[in-house]
Amino acid sequence: MRDTLGQRGEAIFTVLMTEFHDRSRPIFKPQFLGDKWQYVDFIVELVGTESIITYFFVQVKTTRTGYTKKLNRLKVKVPQDHIRGIAAYVAPTYIVGIDEVTEI
Template sequence: MAKEDIGERGEWLFKLLMTELCGRPDPYFRPRFLGEKYPTFDFIIEVVDQPSCFFFVQVKGTTLGYTVKENRLRVQVNQDDVDLMVAYPAPTYVVGIDVNQNGVGYLLSVNEPRDNVASLTTQFPIDCNALKDLRDEVIGFWSTRNMVLAGSRFKE
């Protein structure tokens, strides 16, 4: 499979994971693809029942499997992308997708300064519990901020 095909499959599998219903009538999240030209991030993700709450994700798909010693997914995020993620004034994450298996993805927060991601921890698999926790984390982040632009010079 060509590298481009692996990445595209990873993005489709990511969308399936993020829109899992988890016993609810609606999913927790609404993924929106940002396009090939958008730097660093692949998706902006809205919280379905609170659309003012959102976060950004870089998706990394792989067919390379896992490291032997620590069972980490073989995907990488370079230091420039890590630094850009940390600088964003919104929650940011990397999601690694094992494209050899349906429904297998892992989440990593990249909101604080750190080194590049040489391989991705499998400590945070994306399942219904993780999706609920992620939703709560993102809502918690935005609920502590006043995001109203008051006094704009362009208002009537």
């Protein structure tokens, strides 16, 4: 179940990042890096920059437990060693929380 939940979160992230806005194409191009990367799941390129390639790394954390009542924060856990590992990248890095809720 854990791998399935993570895969669903990564798929939701890809769909959200590739939404069409005012332009005829998405503004982000995410590329899944596979399970071999320890701290990041995606490299995401900003589409449309001509002179330089602009990108950032993302680790996706998925949950079905919702939000805290007091502070309305998503209930995801990120181990301290992952935070240190992500911070070691010499590039912008983000941890993205996905609330995977199935409605029937």
